[in-house]
Amino acid sequence: MEGLAKFPPRPTGAGAMFQLLRDGRPRTRAALVAATGQARSTVAARIDALREIGLLAPAGEASSTGGRPPSTFAFDPTSRIVLGVDLGATHARIAVTDLAGEPIGHLQEPLAIADGPTRVLDWVAEAGAKVIARAGRRADELVGIGIGLPGPVDHTTGRPVNPPIMPGWDGTDVPGELYARLRAPVLVDNDVNIMALGEHRTMCPTVSDLLFVKVATGIGAGVIMDGELRRGAQGAAGDLGHVTVPRAADIPCRCGNTGCLEAVAGGAAIASRLRDQGAAVSSTADIVDLVRAGDLAAGQAVRQAGRDIGTVLAASVSLLNPARIIVGGVLSEAGEHLMAGIREIVYQRSLPLATQHLRIATTGAGAEAGVVGAAHLVTEQYLSAASIDTLITAKEDS
Template sequence: MLMEGLAKFPPRPTGAGDMFQLFRDGAPRTRASLVSETGQSRSTVAARIDALRSVGLLVPAGEASSTGGRPPSTFAFDPRSRIVLGVDLGATHARIAVTDLAGEPLTHLDEPLAIADGPEHVLSWVAEAGDKLVAQAGRHRDELAGIGIGLPGPVDHTTGRPVNPPIMPGWDGTDVPAELHRRLGAPVMVDNDVNIMALGEHRTIAPDVDDLLFVKVATGIGAGVIMDGHLRRGAQGAAGDLGHVTVPGAGDIPCRCGNTGCLEAVAGGAALVEQLRRAGATVATTADIVALVRSGDVAAGQAVRQAGRDVGTVLAASVSLLNPSRIVIGGILAGAGEHLMAGIREVVYQRSLPLATQHLRITPSGAGAQAGVVGAAVLVIEQYLAPASVESLINAKEDS
């Protein structure tokens, strides 16, 4: 009974880093309200406000309503005190944005870029584009809290190195954090591209959804897994690799990973391009397929709908295993609209148990193309603003 009673009350903040977490909701607070929320003395609260102001995380936010006497001063989180560079690299595109510490984009850039051109070319482009965007935002490189980057392949999250990425020749084992740090001089965090898209969607569109699968359907296919409100990467960071799950009935269709019958080899963008070419269509990229579907091309529409069914077949097993309340479909093929969505919904709702789908929603991405860059920024922000990191900032400031 004692443990049950304690579970109802979250632990009160102790240090300045813990107290700062209260401000991340954006609401201004007075010293008196913080005394009430933390249970600490007024002098302790005042000292911690001063410490947080010294590192730029808090600023005065005017005065609260007075109940008699002088109105009390309020303080609020200043998300523009530092900036973050968010980078989303796909097979054939690059998106990069400068955001504030709330993940709000200040400026961004989208350009075609082939990941197969190799790490030297691609990371040099990221560094040059990042420098230009920082200047365009009216900021300086020394204001960077960090750089978050998503790569279109398996990543060892502990080292930031790609691991045998099928569509990234020359990248295996590349020390991406070290290479970008050398070029830009800021801390670097790296993850799989679909993981950062899941983070971006969760933060901007569905913050109240605790159990969510974000599925990217593009040149490759993968899923970011949000469970209990947190991104789940698995033991080695390989969770959500739907593209290399075998599709029943796919036979011996070869996949770039070396196996056969993988979902990506059946329903990925490259597979659909090849399928439509054989049928006589003039297509070279996944974007060409989307354009055909939007123009009313019957064969393209049918191919995309069947791809949705194949994706749905794999997702149905995921629904039974994880029981998400939301499945979000993103990636360039999601731009084909209801053809893809209808195929996915048809199979998932048919093959999953009623209890698992009772409240399940399958929707297109609300964050769209910005999901990746925002998620990459969130990757950095969550680390930079964590209690221990805030304490380190304060200690470094006091020692300087």
């Protein structure tokens, strides 16, 4: 992250020891000596270093078997803050969290990503300052900003790459633009990746292998394998919406190809078909409202979309063998119509071994998955052993 790169990392050992403390459980010096195998003086020095940078705080006294009770120390996630930003095609959410990813303030507004980077990033900066102030925190406590964009992102640079629904964004230096506005390091990823990360870290951290599928205006997936987010060689992993499906045939997609899943099962495609049938539909949320109101045509259209998505997911299940498929996005709020279609095809077309313990469910984190995942994107880098060693080195050299 830009704010840390100016100081060359120098191993201190405190960063590695801190990883034992990230679960928030209070520990004594003796417990840390036993866990690390280091001398008591070494452990004490590392505790002091972690306290100096604000990541460790006294946590009371442990029970004693005789004599003075030993002091305990624990990770203090409230010492710094992070901004998590989730930008969709037509919405923007932002949250300020502590270093454990716990939201302490949030804001949501309609915002069109097609308005372009200047308008949208200005909103992020203004909303970020507002939500930090409302939470009673200071801008100088901000250690980083995580942001999800609704299009392909080169994760190494944070720049969008030919995003179909983001006119004017191609190649935009999003980290640089936001750093100039908020003076904090910035990490950028695809919006579905951050939703997958948020869902995994908050709702099912013990599930090592899962797919998070977002079904909204477009369709995409975040891939968690072996407990880690997998982006692929160039960050394009999980682009389900542009996999060809037989039923799409020659239907044009906004990506420039034909026959894409998104062209028949995305919210925009469903809304277009319902309008052709005379329905007053202008957005994916309108489709959900119709389904909830019992509209037969809307319910059938959403169920068929589920079947089309299930066709692509069945291949993904055979290829990746996830333990869980989580479905989020606006269209997932349309009751069981979408989920029934997905389950029907996945269980029908995938091998029994691959589906033996497979669970397909809607998101538990809901709309907060994106902002929480964006915050975790930052904290997992900020709290890494190497990053903490760098912070300690900088503190000692200042």
